[in-house]
Amino acid sequence: AIASASAMDAGGGIPRIVSEQGRHELLVDGKPFLLLGAQVNNSSNWPAMLDQVWPAIEKIQANTVAVPIAWEQIEPTEGQFDFSFLDTLLAQARQHRVHLVLLWFGTWKNTGPSYAPSWVKLDNRRFPRVQTRDGKLLDSLSPLAGATLDADRTAFVQFMTHLRQVDGARHTTILVQVENESGSYGTDRDYSSAANAQFAAQVPAVLLQASGKQGGSWSQVFGNDAAEYFEAWSIAHFIGQVAAAGKAVYPVPMYVNSALRDPLHPGPAGSYPSGGPSDNVMFIWKAAAPALDLLAPDIYHSDDAYYTAVLDRYSKSDNPLMVAETGNGQPYARYIFAALGRQAIGFMPFGIDYTGDNNWPLGACKVDADALEPFAMNYRLLQPLGGLIADLSYAGKVWGASEPDHVHRQTLDLGAWQATVSYGLPQFGSGTPPPGNTPPKGGVLIAQLGKDEYLVTGYFARVEFAPGKGGEHRHFMMERVEEGTYDSQGQWHFLRRWNGDQTDYGVNFSDRPQVLHVKLATY
Ligand code: N0T
Incomplete structure (x- = not known):
């Protein structure tokens, strides 16, 4: 006999984030959940690599693992989908009793389209790249290209449709990240002719309302910030539509991650990815992409003033704090306490597997059991308290x-x-x-x-x-x-x-x- 969906159902409904009085809580199977996570290295998203992932996850004692699902991997040929890695990953995650965060590496991966399939990243006419002010082509796809949005959204919807089919009753997957570190380095906005035309047009009413401004063109309304705000609106609008289409199929919580601008000494837009969800444009992302549940920082500076300033910027009444990525070196481990004291729903060091890959100097130069021990200590301590902390945090009763x-x-x-x-x-x-x-x-x-x-x-x-x-x-x-x-x-x-x-x-x-x-x- 085939088990009915309800017999398989883990109960409590689809994972969700609830908010009340400016505080937030992640519910998994109806219960408060503290996400003690670990993200694997970028190229560990292939079945043959998973044997080198699980021992590191066991060592660190994470309850959740974040793994890329790449567009090039699921749609190598346009219109033909392959979800075999996702199926393998789900089966193994269940065996190892961990939840998953799935990372949609599509149009943007650290601002570039490297994870888009060849039929996308080689076709600059159909899927145009961002242009600088002096007409130089950047390796970043333009957020204003309808064809790119259509193609990315189609693939993402296929992915979410498959996910609902294979995981809708089990809830192994608790969050989906839509794209990775969007924005563009080296320009404040796209200067293609399509972009210039839109830049000269009126600022959308939703954004005027969100910022309490009178109508006008982007420059009239936002002055010196106009270019960056325009880019943020364009990218957020794109990603917001991808997320909304995915949620229409299967509404798990969705978020984006930010390659931060320095919170204390920000340089010009473009020295950090302009248009990405940096702290100064969070209000634009909120207005443009309501389908996203949160905007999350990737924190790779261990300096305490920097680190805690970032936590403060991303812990808001309208934005649940989640440290989507942080360095896996010893200095970073202690910051889970400051994050939890600011109501974090989750924390995920990056580069947790034994593939031999590392991202030194952002993280440890050798990822082994010794390197992971400071994080393992924290998770050992906090895992049994997770639900309680999540609940008390939601009531405003946690300090760190x-x-x-x-x-x-x-x-x-x-x-x-x-x-x-x-x-x-x-x-x-x-x-x-x-x-x-x-x-x-x-x-x-x-x-x-x-x-x-x-x-x-x-x-x-x-x-x-x-x-x-x-x-x-x-x-x-x-x-x-x-x-x-x-x-x-x-x-x-x-x-x-x-x-x-x-x-x-x-x-x-x-x-x-x-x-x-x-x-x-x-x-
Ligand atoms: C992160 C990771 C991965 C101190 C770096 C950080 C991940 C992506 N990017 O290993 O690539 O997929 O989200 C960018 C940090 C910029 C330099 C910070 C200077």
Whole structure:
């Protein structure tokens, strides 16, 4: 007998992102889900490579793996589709009990069409490229070419149709990324004659409304920003239509990723991919591409000021934060705590497999078990707490801190209480200023469980509590500190109480995956 679709259904409906009061949550099979992910290298999207993927995924203990699905791979000849890799990938992901994020490498892959089939990327007449101001051809397809949109959208719809058929009842796939790092390097916009004509025309009403501007041409409305805003609108409109057509078939959450502009010292558009979802044009993407659930950063600078500024820019009431890519080197691992403290629904280091490929200096120069251990530690600690953290985050009750490069003490304002986080101190004794860890690697996560009661966890850090604003005059104590574990049902199991040397100098986290319930009080 053939199992009916409903008998196979994992329940809870298609994965989705819900938002309320400017906060967000990812639901998988109806349950809150914290995406602890890993993205494979670009060329690991072939069946023969998967044997070198799974050991790395097991090592890092990711619950989700992001893998490219390339246009050239599914439609090598126009109109003829081949989903054999997707089928193999789904079967193996299920065997390994992980979810998938599928990355649609189509018109844009790091701004270029390298993943488009030859019949696309060799036919510049049918699928024109972006032109610079002085007529130079860039290796980036124009977002204004209707033929390109049609071809990409057709392929994407075939992909989503197949995905619904093979995964619609199982929900192994929880997110789809539409294109990869769109935009163009080396120009602020397309200067082809088609583009120039549209640039001289009126700014679309939806965008005027979103930006609170009076009508006019792009230059009239947006002045010096006009070229970049026009390009962002054009690309977002293209990708938004691809996403919408895919969602009409199978509405899993969809997102785009950004090759960032420096949040603190942005150069001119074109030094970063102009028109991509950089932080300054997020409002344009929101208006032009409502089918996208979120815009996500790819963070390859480990400097803490840069990293946390990016997290702030992409964590918004209208944009759930998800770190779509980050370096797989040691300095990046700790930032999962800062990301979760800013309501992240997911975190994915890039280049996680044992193919021998690496992207040094963006990530580790050798991707092996030792390199992955800092990420594995985090996932080991956080995986059992995932659903709880996702839920408490949705209620606005999660705080996080990652060790900065040169500052060794931070405070977190929890409202009624404040937490001071120090790095590099021994477990025992007080009075010395924290020297920081060498290299920086500390992180702390705090979640409110009830009145005066908090879940506290982390690595390589000391946490000390005190009354919050207005309560400074009161005598403080930790009434009770329990260490325990969460089982797969989210049930808390008491292990022991911490007291004496283990609480006299705050609570001190080492390299052990320890989870505390801390009850705070005054007398
Ligand atoms: C990323 C990845 C992959 C510090 C790089 C980052 C991935 C793509 N691109 O390994 O190619 O598919 O999304 C671009 C970073 C630019 C340089 C940052 C300077």
